[in-house]
Structures are given as structure tokens and as C-alpha cells.
Amino acid sequence: MAQKFRKIGVLTSGGDAPGMSAAVRAVTRAANARGVQVMGIIGGYRGMIHDEMIELTNREVSNKIMLSGTFLYSDRCLEFKEEEGMQKAIATLKKHDIDGVIAIGGDGTFRGATDLSVRGIPTIGVPGTIDNDITASDNTIGFNTAMTTVIENVDRLRDTCESHARLNVVEVMGRGAGDITLNTAIASGAVAAVIPEAPFDEEACINKVIRLRREGKRGFLIIVSEAFPTLGEELAKKITAITKDLAEKEGNDRLWVESKFCRLAHTVRGGSPTLADRLLATKMGVRAVDELLAGNSDLIIVERAGEITTCGIRWSQVLDRMYKGTLKPGMTDAYTAEQLAEMEAFIAAKKAEFEKNYAMLNELAD
Numbered sequence: 394m395a396q397k398f399r400k401i402g403v404l405t406s407g408g409d410a411p412g413m414s415a416a417v418r419a420v421t422r423a424a425n426a427r428g429v430q431v432m433g434i435i436g437g438y439r440g441m442i443h444d445e446m447i448e449l450t451n452r453e454v455s456n457k458i459m460l461s462g463t464f465l466y467s468d469r470c471l472e473f474k475e476e477e478g479m480q481k482a483i484a485t486l487k488k489h490d491i492d493g494v495i496a497i498g499g500d501g502t503f504r505g506a507t508d509l510s511v512r513g514i515p516t517i518g519v520p521g522t523i524d525n526d527i528t529a530s531d532n533t534i535g536f537n538t539a540m541t542t543v544i545e546n547v548d549r550l551r552d553t554c555e556s557h558a559r560l561n562v563v564e565v566m567g568r569g570a571g572d573i574t575l576n577t578a579i580a581s582g583a584v585a586a587v588i589p590e591a592p593f594d595e596e597a598c599i600n601k602v603i604r605l606r607r608e609g610k611r612g613f614l615i616i617v618s619e620a621f622p623t624l625g626e627e628l629a630k631k632i633t634a635i636t637k638d639l640a641e642k643e644g645n646d647r648l649w650v651e652s653k654f655c656r657l658a659h660t661v662r663g664g665s666p667t668l669a670d671r672l673l674a675t676k677m678g679v680r681a682v683d684e685l686l687a688g689n690s691d692l693i694i695v696e697r698a699g700e701i702t703t704c705g706i707r708w709s710q711v712l713d714r715m716y717k718g719t720l721k722p723g724m725t726d727a728y729t730a731e732q733l734a735e736m737e738a739f740i741a742a743k744k745a746e747f748e749k750n751y752a753m754l755n756e757l758a759d
């Protein structure tokens with residue numbers, strides 16, 4: 394028979410993402426509705442070690458659904474990676490009679506969730522990260538808001554690019570994943586995207602800008618992933634210099650494409666969550682409570698083709714590594730040939746979708 398839960402803990406950890414607060418609210422209301430008390434652990438795993446928590450009543454989570462960042466805060470906690478820190482955290486949970494945890498964050502947060510699960514504390518992960526780098530889930534909480542913020546800002550840059558016939562290279566977040574970059578490049582009508590998932594032909598890109606300028610195009614946008622920390626600024630300088638030389642050589646100042654660089658940086662992480670992120674956060678938060686109370690552990694909640702479902706944390710980690718090509722020997726030993734084939738098909742479909750969208754961007758960028 395499934396364990397009877399009396400009190401659970403909820404935390405947000407890793408990089409903050411709009412919608413994390415909405416997820417905490419959903420967890421709280423769903424658990425309280427089922428007669429289970431909720432403790433909000435402050436500052437991620439750090440609060441678990443240092444016994445910093447507050448009871449989350451339904452009133453405590455009022456007026457939180459639209460908050461940006463995370464009202465439970467998210468501190469880095471390296472101590473939790475060590476056995477001693479983990480044992481301290483478990484002792485705090487026992488002291489408060491907390492018999493299950495919901496951890497909202499990214500892949501680092503999920504490693505912590507597994508560590509708790511294998512030490513007898515049932516834990517469920519909820520993907521909250523703007524980067525959308527949890528391969529097993531089509532969307533993560535915060536991704537939609539971050540993209541919306543990017544296009545709002547890029548639209549403003551477009552206005553001034555068009556007025557002055559300039560180009561703007563914009564660097565956006567996403568760590569090692571190009572999801573934010575590619576989608577916002579498509580949605581902002583950029584001429585190119587520089588993403589980790591595809592090789593970037595700089596010469597072809599510059600030649601395209603020159604051709605389009607000859608054809609009368611005034612403003613240009615190029616979106617670059619933060620995975621290339623120096624590329625954006627250098628590209629803007631290069632386009633400015635090359636087109637300036639060309640304009641002088643041909644005696645045609647219209648060929649000069651003055652190019653500016655803009656790093657949106659952490660502005661992309663803030664702001665009130667969009668409708669899509671509030672819905673996702675709410676559905677995932679409720680499902681996490683359902684899973685925990687049903688006696689499940691070491692799972693994450695994912696969205697696939699619009700449906701909320703679950704997968705094992707280990708499964709999700711193997712999928713991430715398969716996607717990035719960073720699998721190490723032995724990592725797939727626990728899976729049958731059939732399961733591996735299913736994973737490979739999943740990765741192939743995701744990559745094909747990415748390639749299709751990248752090709753679409755390049756075709757329309759004319």
C-alpha cells in the first residue's frame with residue numbers, strides 16, 4: 394500500500410525561471426487540498442541543510458501566481474553534493490516530519506532529487522529552467538516567458554535598426570541549448586541564428602547580408618546563443634568593417650551595414666510568467682503532488698505533445714547525454730535494446746524538428 398503522506402517539502406533550485414512561483418503555488422494548493430501540509434524550503438538545498446523553511450498555507454501562496462523569479466529563492470549549494478551535507482539535509486527533513494520532496498529546477502536539481510530518493514526520501518523533480526535543456530520534456534517552465542521577453546526586446550531593436558538601416562547582433566541565454574535562440578530568431582524575423590546545434594558559416598552569413606543590402610534591405614537582426622560568448626560582438630565588428638570597406642571601394646555608402654551588438658543577459662530571466670508558463674507550472678505542480686502521493690519517487694514531470702506525463706530521472710539524464718553526444722561507457726547498460734531504440738527515436742525526432750526549423754529560418758531570411 395502507498396505510504397501515507399502528512400507533510401511534504403517544496404523547493405526551487407538552480408537558475409531561476411519565471412513560473413517557478415506559480416509551480417510552488419500549485420504544489421501547495423494541490424497538497425493542502427489532499428490534506429497534506431507543505432513546507433517551503435528557502436534557497437533550494439541550502440535551506441534544507443540549514444533548516445530554513447516556512448509553512449506554505451493556501452493564504453501564504455496567494456498573489457504569487459504572477460511573480461517572476463522564485464519567492465522561495467534559489468541559492469547555490471555545493472555542500473549538498475557531499476554526503477555530509479546531504480545527511481544534514483535529511484536530518485532536517487526528519488526533524489520536521491517531511492516525508493517527501495518536490496524539487497523544481499534543472500538537471501543539477503534533479504541530481505539532488507535522485508540523491509534524496511536513493512536515501513529514502515521520495516522526491517519528484519519539476520523542470521523549471523528558461524533554457525529548455527531537459528530533453529525529455531518538450532517545454533520547461535520559464536522557457537516561453539524568456540522567449541517572449543527576447544522578442545519584445547528584439548522588436549525594439551528592430552525599430553531602430555530599420556530607422557537607421559543598421560544591423561543588430563543580439564546575444565541571448567540558453568546555456569548549451571539553442572532553443573531560445575532559434576525560436577526567437579524565427580519569431581523576430583532575424584536573418585540568421587547562431588546555435589550550438591548547427592555549424593555557423595560566417596562568410597555565407599556576411600555575404601547574405603551584403604546581397605540583401607544591395608537588394609535594398611535596411612534593417613537586419615542576427616540572434617546568437619550565449620554558448621558563443623565572444624562571437625556576437627566580433628561578428629558585429631566584422632560586418633561593420635567589411636561593409637565599410639565595400640562601400641568605400643564601390644563609392645556607395647548605402648552598402649555600409651553599421652552593426653551593433655546587444656547582450657540581453659539576465660533581463661531574459663525576469664518578468665511575470667506568460668499564460669503558457671503559468672499553465673505549464675500549474676499542471677506540472679499538481680502532477681508532481683499526484684505522483685508523490687501515489688508513492689512514486691525519482692521521477693520528473695515532463696510535457697510531451699501537450700500531455701503532462703513522467704519519466705525516470707536517470708532516463709532523462711541518459712536522454713540529455715544522448716542528445717548532446719556526451720554518453721560515457723556503461724551509462725546505457727541498465728536499458729534493454731528496445732528502450733535504447735525508443736530513446737534514439739525520440740532524439741532523432743527532436744533533432745529532425747530542430748533541423749527543419751533551422752532550415753525554415755534560413756529560407757525565410759531573405
Ligand code: ADP
Nearest residue numbers: 407408438469470473498499500501502504505
Ligand atoms: P540546475 O538545477 O538549474 O541545473 P545547478 O546545476 O546549479 O542548477 O544545480 C542546482 C543545485 O542542485 C546545486 O546548487 C546543488 O545544491 C544541487 N546539485 C547539483 N548537482 C548535484 C549533484 N551532482 N548531486 C547533488 N546535488 C546536486
